[in-house]
Amino acid sequence: LFLKAVVSTQSTGAHRLFQHNLTDEENFAIYNKCSWKHGHGHNYKVEIRVKGKVNEKTGMVMDIAVLKKEIQDLIATIDHKFIDKDVPYFANVPSTVENLCIFFWEMLAPKLPDGVKLNKVKIWETDKNIAAYKG
Secondary structure, eight states: OEEEEEEEEEEEEEEOOOOTTSOHHHHHHHHGGGGOTTOEEEEEEEEEEEEEEOOTTTSSSSOHHHHHHHHHHHHTTTTTEEHHHHOGGGSSSOOOHHHHHHHHHHHHGGGSOTTEEEEEEEEESSSSOEEEEOO
16 A cells, blocks of 8 residues: 655745856747846745555654655755755756756655655646646
8 A cells, every 4th residue: 555645835936047058038038038137036835745655553654744844954945045046956957847846856855764755746836837747
């Protein structure tokens, strides 16, 4: 039997979608207003799903408090930050919502206990801009 545990949280951050090797005009052609040189912000909603066998002793896939702490520590790396400038991972990686999902996956997956796997990272940039990553 496998169960999924879901933790949802929120974060606020700013970013600018651009690639260093492109001109401002080329970036605008790809990212439109999201490439504005002063950036823009979002109130991100983050959902993390893990899966694993239910531990017979605890009755849990994993301690949800431990999962929440790991997620909060990760959220702190982007919360109220200019993601492109303050998070080294995004120095040369466009901070799209898709790449944020991958970043969360890569940072969180190694911190899970044995027998527990990430199932999905889902991030809402807005109510209409959503990405999900399953590894």
